[in-house]
Amino acid sequence: MTGTVNPDRAEWDVVVIGTGPAGETAALYATRFSGLDAVMIEPELVGGECPFWACVPSKALLAPEHLLSAGRDLGGVRELLADRHLDVEGVLRRRDALVDHYDDTGFVGTALSWGVDVIRGKGRVTGEKTVEVNGRTIRARHAVVVATGSVPYCPDNPGLAEARPWFSRDVTAVREVPRRLLIVGGGLVACESATWLRALGAVQITMVERSDRLLPSQEPFAGVAVADSLRASGVDVRLRESVERVSREIVTDAGAGLVHGGPAVVLLAGGEELVVDEILVAAGRRPASTAAGLPERFTVDEHLNVDGHPWLYAVGDVSGESYLTHIGKYQGRVAGEVIAARATGAALDETPFNRHTDRIRAGSVAQVIFTDPEVGVAGLTEAAALARGHDVETVETDLSQVYGGRVQRDHYRGRAKLVVDRRTDTLLGATFVGTNIAELTHSATVAVTAGVPVRALWHAIGSFPTLSEVWSYLLEALDTQRMAWTSRS
Amino acid sequence: MTGTVNPDRAEWDVVVIGTGPAGETAALYATRFSGLDAVMIEPELVGGECPFWACVPSKALLAPEHLLSAGRDLGGVRELLADRHLDVEGVLRRRDALVDHYDDTGFVGTALSWGVDVIRGKGRVTGEKTVEVNGRTIRARHAVVVATGSVPYCPDNPGLAEARPWFSRDVTAVREVPRRLLIVGGGLVACESATWLRALGAVQITMVERSDRLLPSQEPFAGVAVADSLRASGVDVRLRESVERVSREIVTDAGAGLVHGGPAVVLLAGGEELVVDEILVAAGRRPASTAAGLPERFTVDEHLNVDGHPWLYAVGDVSGESYLTHIGKYQGRVAGEVIAARATGAALDETPFNRHTDRIRAGSVAQVIFTDPEVGVAGLTEAAALARGHDVETVETDLSQVYGGRVQRDHYRGRAKLVVDRRTDTLLGATFVGTNIAELTHSATVAVTAGVPVRALWHAIGSFPTLSEVWSYLLEALDTQRMAWTSRS
Structure with missing residues (x-):
């Protein structure tokens, strides 16, 4: 679908480079009530990484398991599942349906329904309010938004890049499940991929993670629970381990446009040699900034403006603030509102919780990792809170005795932790680990974001029997802890 | 397990009549940091209705379905469930395990571990700080807490009570699933019971509800969704219908202590005659007050004191405030803290969100109904908010397009609604209907309870792809609605 734009047109109020969740939300919020017009520029599928190659297909692959x-x-x-296994073809078909068979017609239609134009091509900022695409120069009357996302990082171990490893796109688009797989990394993508590939029948999965635990940026007990579960399912989790070098024969059949890789031989830093059929590199991502004409290193301010250029915005992964769809959308909302306000000559709102200021950097990012058990995080971990200089009090509780867990599994296992700011007695962060904690996480996100005092949370009573009852357990444990301190002092 | 109490002992600081969630929580909170001692009196199973005959077995029966x-x-x-049905015996065994085979040893042990004594017998308030049990008189130095729960209400239609109908205890303790069943009522117990009995194999279920919808105290779309789903599963839902009279032959075998009921013939108000194997009466509950020595009608103040008697408290169902376990526990916490404070001569706290004042009557009750789809409610419905005189703005959205739903079901259906106070721009209530919205409800409970402004909720970003993303959809729709009003005015 092209040709939605008059090829001679060279000026819009707002030019957005990239059409993922962050870019399209910026375009929508900049235009919806302001009378501004906008164009979005996209070299790949309109809709971006998330709906085609990231969150959506990965959750589609995980939900059945x-x-x-x-x-x-x-x-x-x-009893009725005893001799039954996941229908692999059924799962892959469902993934294909949820990614609309990699067809972006729906996303293009949505943009057009908003009155936002779409140009297919690679956009690049070339000067003030100026973008080049397909050899043409386009000018923005008010703002340019860069929302080009991120690209996976590949470590420079000898032979690794040459071995044509899989990255996140390949593993979410999997058609033939590799029999033997090496996963390089222990973060979200690594842990989720190991979960679904094992469920889909990968026989030998080896994960190597440099640090001493999986999910190294989360509370330690989260990574321990996920490692235990992966190991119980047969995944070989190696901590404090890394790849030394890789050798693999690649046969390129130029005529058919195919690349065949034979088995890869991997030497680990610990000295062991592995033979695998595929290698998944899940070692982090980097903002796709330079290709879009942004410098390799830059910062955005609280209005998502790049280095103080009031006409240039960076939202989503490319901003370097996080690599999460919902945060990208949020930044798109803030930037869109700022663009609309500035274009109409309105002063930016400075009242509490205004829409012109990105509050996520205040520490209220939430995230759910769809491993088994799930990991839900809102705000800061204890380590992150300490690093930011907070005076921190924490409390933890086991979820296995909460009826909300016991009614849904015969052996429910899980754990929850709160990180409280001693000075203000408000919540800085919360982590939940267990089956079906994904939705529970948002209760903590609301509390962290709004600065709800712990004394108010005492009155927010979770319905029995849901997992949200764990809040009462946590606050009860906090009382006991505080009483113990009082008696001692 | 008896004999844990010296039979000559006749005085405790706190006497609690009833050991359900409300009573045991009051005993715990009154004693845990205060140095007070307490005794609990129970004629049936220690632990009360909820863990043995209500929430826990009902959710155990529902979870597999x-x-x-x-x-x-x-x-x-x-594909792998195609020709498989629920293992009924397995489900019942699991229910039996979760209710500890109707053995209360665990609950007695917990009470004793807290230092709380237990007397088996029927307790009754007979005077100021005076309770009679098993013909003995016991005195409370500081407080008597009545937590005797509630009993099901049976309408007085001719022949109905004589037909020995089932009530909530019978249906949660089901061993032989009736083939043909009439359910009288359309509230929570009626809808949940219909769901599990149909799943367990009841062939013909007829529900009769007097009003024009199921779940009549909830937002109308909740009852519509549940009725649609029950009908699709084969339940015959009759609205604006009621029972006229019942006739059933009951054979009592006194020697064996058994009662056998033949088929019951039921005449409906609409004129139709039904023949069923059992009748479940789920027509509401009444506080079990008079048997405990309380008047039939009384009120509790914000400290859970009965009619201004500062030594007498009523918590849980018997208080008449709600019939929910978690609210009973909450009232137990408040009453326990008040008792501990007063006994030690401390003034009651009057600061915001203090622990001595029951805030639930301020409208922040949450509830999850485990039908399919689930119904989660926090705070007030629109009708309840209007009845309380609030100036109300509402917004609704369909959940079927939220990725958090689409990834977990191929045909996710659901709906969400917010009720906003126009004057304060805070949330008065929220209702969510859909699969797995149980935990999502707590995000609204936190917002309603803490009075979080809508402008702050705008920054509380739900993780992608979870159902909590619906908050952004709702707030976006609210924007659009408000913008439309602005343009019109």
Whole structure:
């Protein structure tokens, strides 16, 4: 679908480079009530990484296994699953349906329905309010938004890049499940991929993570729970381990446009040699900034402006603030509102919780990792809070005795932790680990974001029997802890 | 387990009549940091209705069907469930395990571990700080807490009570699933029971509800969604219908202590005659007040004191404030803290969000109904908010397009609604209907309870792809609605 734009047109109020969740949200919020017009520029699929190659297909691949995992631990259901395995073809078909068979017609239609134009091509900032695309120069009357996302990082171990490893796109688009797989990394992409590939039948999965735990940026107990579970499912999790070098024969059939890789031989830093059929590199991402004409290093201010250029915005992964769809959308909302306000000559709002200031950097990012068990995080971990200089009090509780867990699994296991700011007695962060904690996480996100005092949370009563009852357990444990301190002092 | 109390002992600081969640929580909170001692009196199972005959067994019976319902709508899992049905014996065994086979040893042990004594017998308030049990008189130095719960209400239609109908205890303790069943009522117990009994194999279920919808105290779309789903599963839902009279032959075998009921013939108000094997009466509950020595009608103040008696407290169902376990526990916490403070001569706290004042009556009750779809409610419905005189703005959105739903079911259906106070721009209530919205509800409970402004909720970003993203959809729709009003005015 092209040709939606008059080829001679060279000026819009707002030019957005990149059409992922962050870019399209910026375009929508900049235009929806302001009368401004906008164009979005996209070299790949309109809609971006998330709906085609990241969150959506990965969750599509994980959902069936989450359900079966719970069912295998539930009397009355376990019995009827006993001799049954995931229907791999059914799961892949469902993934294909959820990614619209890699067809972006729906996203293009949505943009047009908003009155936002779309140009297919590679956009690049070339000067003030100036963007080059397909050899043409386009001018923005008010603002240019860069929302080009991020690209996976590949470590420079000898032979690794040459071995044509898989990255996140390849693993979410999997068609033939590799029999033997090496996963380089231990973060979200690594842990989620190991979960679904094992469920889909990968026989030998080895994960190597440099640090001493999986999910190294989360509370330690989260990574321990995920490692335990992956190991129990047969994944070989190697901590404090890394790849030394790789050798693999690649046969390129130029005529057919195909690349065949034979088995790869991997030497680990610890000295062991592995033979695998594929290598997944999940070692982090980098902002896709330079290709879009941004410097390699830059910062955005609280209005998402690049280095103080009031006409240039960076939102989503490329801003370097986080690599999360929902945060990208949020930044798109803030930038869009700022663009609309400035274009109409309105002063930026400076009242509390205004829409012109990105508050996410204040520490209220939430994230759910769809491993089994799930990991839900809102705000800061204890380590992050300490690093920011907060005077921190923490409390933890086991989830296995909460009825909300016991009713849904015969052996519910999980853990929850709160990080409280002693000075203000408000919540800085919370982490939940367990089956079906994904939605529970938002209760903490609301509390962290709004600065709800702990004394108010005492009155927010979770419904029985849901997992949200854990809040009462946590606050009760906090009382006991505080009482113990009082008695001692 | 008896004999844990010296039979000559006749005085405790606190006497609690009833050991359900409300009573035991009051005993714990009154004693845990205060040095007070307490005794709890219980004629049935220590632990009360909820863990043995209400929330816990009902959710145990529902959990397997919830899982299979989601699985039958999930490509990759659907295929392997195609020819399989719930293992009824397995489900009942699991229910029995979760209710500890109706053995209260665990609850007695917990009470004793807190230092709280237990007397088996029927307690009754007979005078100021005076309770009679097993013919003995016990005195409370500081407080008597009545936590005797509630009993089901049976309408007085001719023949109904004589037909020995089932009530909530019978249906949660079900061993033989009736083939043909009439359910009188359309509230929570009626809807949940219909869901699990149909899943467990009841062939013909007829529900009769007097009003024009199921779940009549909830937002209308909740009852519509549940009725649609029950009908699709084969339940015959009759609205604006009621029972006229019942006739049933009951054979009592006094020697064996058994009662056998033959088929019951039921005449409906609409004129139709039904023949059923059992009748479940789920027509509401009444506080169990008079048997405990309380008047039939009384009120509790914000400290849970009965009619201004500072030594007498009523918590849980018997208080008449709600019939929810978590609210009972909350009232137990408040009453326990008040008792501890007063006994030690401390003034009651009057600061915001203090622990001595029941805030639930301020409208922040949350509730999850485990039908399929689930219904989660926090705070006030629109109708309840209007009845309280609030100037109300509402917004609704469809959940079927939220990725958090689409990834977990192939045909996710659901709806969400916010009720906003125009004057303060804070949330008065929220309702969510859909699969797995149980935990999402707590995000609204926190917002309603803490009075979080809508402008702050705008920054509380739900993780992608979870259902909590619906908050952004709702707030976006609210913007559009407000903008439309602005343009019109």
